[in-house]
Structures are given as C-alpha cells and as structure tokens.
Amino acid sequence: MSNRKTFTGGTARRYATLAGRVDEAITRLESMTERQAFDWFHVQQVKELLKSALLEAEEQYIEEAGNPPALILLPPTDPSS
Numbered sequence: 001m002s003n004r005k006t007f008t009g010g011t012a013r014r015y016a017t018l019a020g021r022v023d024e025a026i027t028r029l030e031s032m033t034e035r036q037a038f039d040w041f042h043v044q045q046v047k048e049l050l051k052s053a054l055l056e057a058e059e060q061y062i063e064e065a066g067n068p069p070a071l072i073l074l075p076p077t078d079p080s081s
Contacts, residue, residue, distance in 0.1 A: 014060045021053030 025046045032038050 014057050014064075017060065018053055018057040021049060021056070025049045025053070 028042065028046050028049070032042060
C-alpha cells in the first residue's frame with residue numbers, strides 16, 4: 001500500500017501555487033549563498049515572497065471551502081457554581 005496522496009482539483013492548484021512560490025524563494029536564497037551576497041533588500045524580498053505565497057494559498061483554501069462557520073459565543077459562566 002502506498003503512502004502517496006493524490007491531489008485533485010483545488011488542492012492540487014493550492015499545492016502547485018505554494019510549491020512554485022516556495023521554490024522561487026529557495027532559488028533566490030541559493031543564489032545569494034553561492035554569490036556570498038546577502039543584503040537586507042533581497043532578504044526582505046524573499047520574506048515577502050514567502051508571506052504572499054502563504055496568504056494566497058490560504059485565500060484559495062477559504063474560497064474553496066466556502067464561508068467558515070460562524071463563531072459561537074457562549075454566555076459567561078460563574079466559576080463559583
């Protein structure tokens with residue numbers, strides 16, 4: 001029995017988007033390492049690339065999942081009872 005998971009539809013799209021963006025960030029980091037050229041500007045670019053990739057994947061997940069259930073607020077309880 002295989003442990004491989006099959007991605008279909010939206011899951012595959014989310015995974016491909018996230019994986020592609022993360023791969024791009026890793027490539028940029030590897031390039032900086034090879035050149036031994038780390039600078040604040042390019043590190044910030046990679047950070048923003050990773051953050052935006054995660055946000056985009058999250059937005060896609062929420063779109064496909066529909067609206068999350070409403071938060072249910074329970075009335076406060078008296079801890080002494």
